[in-house]
Structure formats: structure tokens, C-alpha cells
Amino acid sequence: MSHDLAPLYAQHIATLRTRADNALSLGGFDHLLIAASTPLRKFLDDQDYPFVSNPHFRHWLPLTDTPGSWVVYTPGEKPKLIFVQPRDYWHVVPAAPRGYWVEHFDITIVRTAAEAVAELPKGKRAVIAPNCPDIEGVEVNNPHAVTDYLHWHRSYKTAYELALMREASVIGTRAHHAAEKAFRAGESEFGIQMAYLAAARQTDAELPYSNIVCLNEHSAVLHYTHFDRLPPKQSRSFLIDAGGSAAGYASDITRTYAASGHSEFQALIDSVEKAQLGFVAKVKTGQSYPELHIHAHLVLANVLREHGVIRMSAESAVQSGVTSTFFPHGLGHPIGLQVHDVAGFQSSETGGSIPRPEGHPYLRMTRVLEPGMVVTIEPGLYFIDMLLEELRSKPESKDVDWSKVDAFRPYGGIRIEDDVVCTHGEPENLTRDAFAKLN
Ligand code: GLY
Ligand code: MN
Ligand code: MN
Numbered sequence: 335m336s337h338d339l340a341p342l343y344a345q346h347i348a349t350l351r352t353r354a355d356n357a358l359s360l361g362g363f364d365h366l367l368i369a370a371s372t373p374l375r376k377f378l379d380d381q382d383y384p385f386v387s388n389p390h391f392r393h394w395l396p397l398t399d400t401p402g403s404w405v406v407y408t409p410g411e412k413p414k415l416i417f418v419q420p421r422d423y424w425h426v427v428p429a430a431p432r433g434y435w436v437e438h439f440d441i442t443i444v445r446t447a448a449e450a451v452a453e454l455p456k457g458k459r460a461v462i463a464p465n466c467p468d469i470e471g472v473e474v475n476n477p478h479a480v481t482d483y484l485h486w487h488r489s490y491k492t493a494y495e496l497a498l499m500r501e502a503s504v505i506g507t508r509a510h511h512a513a514e515k516a517f518r519a520g521e522s523e524f525g526i527q528m529a530y531l532a533a534a535r536q537t538d539a540e541l542p543y544s545n546i547v548c549l550n551e552h553s554a555v556l557h558y559t560h561f562d563r564l565p566p567k568q569s570r571s572f573l574i575d576a577g578g579s580a581a582g583y584a585s586d587i588t589r590t591y592a593a594s595g596h597s598e599f600q601a602l603i604d605s606v607e608k609a610q611l612g613f614v615a616k617v618k619t620g621q622s623y624p625e626l627h628i629h630a631h632l633v634l635a636n637v638l639r640e641h642g643v644i645r646m647s648a649e650s651a652v653q654s655g656v657t658s659t660f661f662p663h664g665l666g667h668p669i670g671l672q673v674h675d676v677a678g679f680q681s682s683e684t685g686g687s688i689p690r691p692e693g694h695p696y697l698r699m700t701r702v703l704e705p706g707m708v709v710t711i712e713p714g715l716y717f718i719d720m721l722l723e724e725l726r727s728k729p730e731s732k733d734v735d736w737s738k739v740d741a742f743r744p745y746g747g748i749r750i751e752d753d754v755v756c757t758h759g760e761p762e763n764l765t766r767d768a769f770a771k772l773n
Contacts, residue, residue, distance in 0.1 A: 339497060340434040346494035347413070347438045350394060353487045355409045358460060360684070361479035365455050367472075368394065368405040369463035370418075372447065384539035389671040390462045392582030393488065395435060396498075398540075400428045402447030406455060415439040416450045478685060485676040486683040489668060490706035495583060496755060496762075499670070499708060502542075502585035503753060503768035505578030509534035510589055511772055513547070517572040517591060522565040523547045526574070534578050542584030542673045546575035553590070553746025554718045556663060569593050571745040577673065584673040586710050587765050588751030599745045605637045606715055610750045613665065613711045617754045617761040623699045623709065624691050627665040630713050631657045637715065643742070646733040655693060656734070659725045662718065664697035666710035669753055674698055675708075703756040708764070711754055716747030 354366050370391045373382035387398050394405045394413065402418035420427050431441050444450050451471045460480040461472055468474075491499070512533030516526040527547050531538065538544070544559045549566055552558045553573035575588040592600040613630055635648035635657045643660070644651055651657050668675035678699040679687045688700040699709060717739060725731060752765035 339494060342492070342494035342497055343434050344438065346492040347394070347435075349492050351407065351413070353484060354407050357480045357483040358409060360483055361460055361477045362458065363460040363477070363480065364408065364457040365459045366405075366407040366480070367454055367459050367461045367463075368407075369461070369469060369472075369474075370397070370400045370403040370405075371464055372467050372469060373401050374467060387582065388463060389582070389676075390484065392671050395439075396433070396581035397428070398579075398582045402450055403428075404450055404454060406453075408455065412440050413438065415441045416453045417441055417443050418447055418450050419443050419445065421445050482680070482685040483683050486680050488670065488675065489677050489680075489701075490704070491670060491708055491755070492706075495670065496708075498580045498583040499585065499753065499755075499764055500768065501580035502578045502583050503587070503764040504771065505534050505536065505580060506576065506585040506587045507765065507768040507772055509536075509576065509578060510574060510587055510769075513574050513576070514572070514589070514591060517549075517569065517574075518593075520565055520569060522562055523549055523552070524561040524563045525565070526572075527561050530574075530576055536578060540579055542577045542579050542586065546573070546588075548573040548746060550744060551746045553748070554716050554743075555746075556716070570596055571599060573746065573749060575749060575751065582671055584669055584671070585753055585764065585768075586669055586673050586712075586751060587753070588712055588714075588749040590748040590750060592745070596745070599742065602637070602641050602715065602742070603748050603750075605640065606634070606713060606748045607750050609633045609637055610711060610713050610752070613713060614752055614754050614761060614763055617703060617709065617711065617756050619703060619705055619756060619758065621703045621756075623665070623701055623703060624688075624694070624697060627694065627697050627699075628652070628691060630665045631661060634661050634713060634715060641738070642735050643738045644734055646730065651730075654728075654730050656725065656730050658693070659721045660715045660717075661713065662696070662716070662721060663712075663714065664694065664699065666712050666751070667698035669708050669710055677701075705756055705758050707756045709754055709756070710751055712749055712751030714747060714749035716749075717743045717745070718747070719743075 368390045371388040373385045404416040406414040460477050461474045463474045509530045513526050513530045516529035548558045549569050570593050572591045577585040631652045632648050635651040638644045668678045681688045690697045752763050755762035
């Protein structure tokens with residue numbers, strides 16, 4: 335893997351250098367200083383929360399666990415890495431720099447975060463770091479002119495980034511496969527989670543987000559992360575939303591399964607999957623993402639009609655907000671260094687924001703798709719008591735078949751999610767390609 339990455343990484347660094355040159359020039363800065371970030375200490379404790387590095391740092395380097403280190407970039411000079419390798423016999427310290435990336439940096443090894451700060455150049459500095467906790471001796475400014483430019487361009491993945499995202503998808507699908515097996519064997523949510531982590535060979539903290547592992551009605555809680563320790567009396571349905579990480583890049587994958595014998599719910603899953611594949615096929619240059627989201631509402635309204643849940647026309651189901659009862663989240667979001675990646679609403683490289691369509695408060699992506707962007711496509715249909723109660727009190731309630739709704743409630747809901755690359759031609763489906771490789 336790392337052997338193949340070397341030439342891609344060289345191109346990636348060249349691209350990042352050009353972007354940094356432009357960003358610094360826009361903001362009038364001499365240096366770009368990017369902190370790996372500092373661990374966050376628990377209140378009244380001597381323990382830290384799991385360390386999550388600054389995504390800007392991970393953009394330059396495949397290093398996810400080097401707190402206190404810095405990337406320093408000055409236009410015209412080779413990038414520098416100020417690498418903190420503490421003298422510490424209590425913890426594992428970051429390994430000495432090695433691998434395909436090393437030759438692209440001038441590396442200075444120091445022993446403490448304070449020594450690293452002392453190595454930073456003076457002058458007009460754009461300092462990209464979280465504001466909390468404070469980094470002693472450094473004024474963090476995260477200048478908008480710089481971050482807006484960098485965030486905008488982060489939407490266009492380099493070949494190196496796409497290679498890592500393919501790897502993150504392979505890890506995620508391998509673990510999904512193990513999770514499905516655990517479900518079929520009657521495991522609890524906790525047992526399924528254990529099977530997932532073992533197959534991913536990643537710890538919970540290394541995953542890009544907390545796994546969502548739901549049996550039965552729990553699938554109606556969009557971000558259910560509870561993990562019941564005991565299996566239910568009967569497992570009817572299984573929704574799993576879980577990813578994997580590769581050098582700081584994320585995959586975000588959801589699958590929904592029916593236990594055998596639950597053919598009506600399986601038929602609904604099949605219809606959502608068919609719809610989802612139709613949306614994936616539309617991940618093409620020039621496609622407005624919010625228009626795709628509205629299109630998804632119309633298609634899902636027809637799915638609800640076909641399965642006898644609603645009786646009104648698809649158009650009126652969308653207009654009256656009935657589809658939002660059953661599909662109450664966005665169609666998807668940008669993904670990359672963060673599972674919900676930056677710049678989903680940005681209108682240009684100098685900032686600005688494209689609003690969401692009215693009535694769709696949870697959509698996380700309002701841009702027009704272009705080659706190099708990676709987005710998730712994750713339609714769903716859910717039977718959520720709270721939202722169904724609201725619908726019951728509306729005039730549209732008369733066009734809902736409540737006995738059908740009640741029949742589907744014990745399954746919770748359905749979501750199917752793939753990570754998809756917009757290219758100059760047909761979309762690249764990272765998730766389905768990775769699932770296909772398993773066989
Ligand atoms: N896993 C969170 C999401 O799908 O956006
Ligand atoms: Mn997800
Ligand atoms: Mn997602």
C-alpha cells in the first residue's frame with residue numbers, strides 16, 4: 335500500500351503547496367503553521383479524552399497520533415515538520431518518522447510541545463489550530479481568508495486522498511460483513527459491535543465516528559449509539575451505520591437487513607436500495623446536490639405509496655412535509671478527512687454560504703457537484719414515534735394508512751449509505767466497489 339502511495343503523495347504535496355501559496359497570499363501571511371493539536375484533559379483528572387488530530391495537519395501527513403507537533407509551510411521552502419517525540423516511559427511515543435512522506439519534509443525532532451513552539455518561524459503567521467485547549471506561546475488566529483480557501487479546495491480530493499478513501503472503505507465493508515454475520519447469528523448490539531471492531535482491526539476511538547448498531551425499533555433513533563448488552567427476544571431488523579479510518583480519512587457506510595421471514599420489510603428495503611442506486615447514478619458533474627435531495631423526497635414518496643403507507647400524490651407528500659416524517663435527514667454530506675467534511679455550504683473559495691432549501695434544515699450539502707468531490711448518498715425511511723405523532727394531528731393524516739405504519743414500526747427504519755466520488759464521467763462508488771472486493 336505505502337509503496338503505491340509514494341508517487342501519489344508527491345503529487346498531493348505539490349497540490350497542497352500550491353493551495354497554501356494561494357491561501358497565504360490571499361490573507362497576506364508569510365507562514366502557514368498547522369498544529370497537530372493538543373490532547374484535551376478531563377476535568378479534575380489526569381486522563382485525556384481520546385486524541386483527535388487537526389484535520390488540516392492530517393491533510394499534509396498520514397500521522398494521526400502526534401500531539402504537539404506542527405507542520406510549517408513557507409512559500410518557496412520545503413515544508414517542515416516539527417515532530418514532538420517526548421522522553422516518556424509511561425506512554426507509547428510517536429515512532430520515528432519513516433515512510434513515503436519523510437523525504438518531502440525537513441524534520442526537526444523535539445522532546446516537548448514547548449520546544450516545538452520555540453521552533454516556529456516569526457513573522458506574519460496564519461496559525462491553524464483548535465482554540466481550545468490553548469497552546470502556550472502561540473496566538474491561534476485561523477484567518478478566514480486562509481481557512482475559507484483551504485476548506486473550499488479540500489472538497490477536491492487528490493488521487494492520493496482517493497486511494498486512502500478506498501482503503502477506508504475496504505476496512506469498513508470488511509467489518510460490515512462481520513457485523514451482518516453476527517446479526518444473523520443472533521448476537522446483541524454489543525456483540526455485533528465487538529465483531530465489527532475485531533474485523534476492522536480498529537478501536538472505537540480510531541473509527542471516524544461512533545458506530546450506530548440498531549436492532550428492531552432502535553433503527554428509528556437516527557444516531558443510536560447505545561449497544562444493548564443482551565439480544566432482543568427476536569431480531570427482526572438490523573441497521574448499521576459504521577465506517578473505517580485510513581491515515582485519517584473516513585468511510586461512512588450504512589446497511590439495513592431484515593431477518594429471514596420478514597418479507598414485507600425486506601421488500602421495503604429493496605425499494606429504498608433501488609432508489610438509493612438511482613441517486614448514486616446522479617452523482618455527476620453539474621448536479622445540484624440540494625436538487626438531488628428534493629428529487630430523493632419525490633422518489634421516496636413513491637416508495638411509500640407503492641408500499642401502501644401513504645395515499646396522496648408524491649408531489650403533495652413532499653409539499654406538505656409528509657415525506658419529512660419518514661425521511662427526516664439530509665440525503666448526505668461531503669466526506670474526507672472528516673466524516674462530515676468542511677465546505678458543504680460554501681459558495682466560493684473566498685467564503686459565502688449557499689442556504690438550504692426551505693423546510694430541509696438537516697441537509698449538510700448545498701453545492702453543485704464537481705469532479706473530485708466525495709459525498710455520501712444515504713436515503714432512509716423511518717418509523718419514528720415522535721414524528722408520527724405530529725403527523726397524526728395534521729390534515730394529511732387521513733391519507734396515511736396507519737395500520738401499515740404500525741406494521742412497520744417494529745422494524746424501526748431503513749438507511750442505505752454509500753460514499754461516492756464525482757468524476758468527469760460515471761460516479762465511482764467507493765462503498766459498493768469495496769463490498770464487491772470482499773467476494
Ligand atoms: N454516520 C453519520 C452519518 O451518516 O452522517
Ligand atoms: Mn453514516
Ligand atoms: Mn453519512
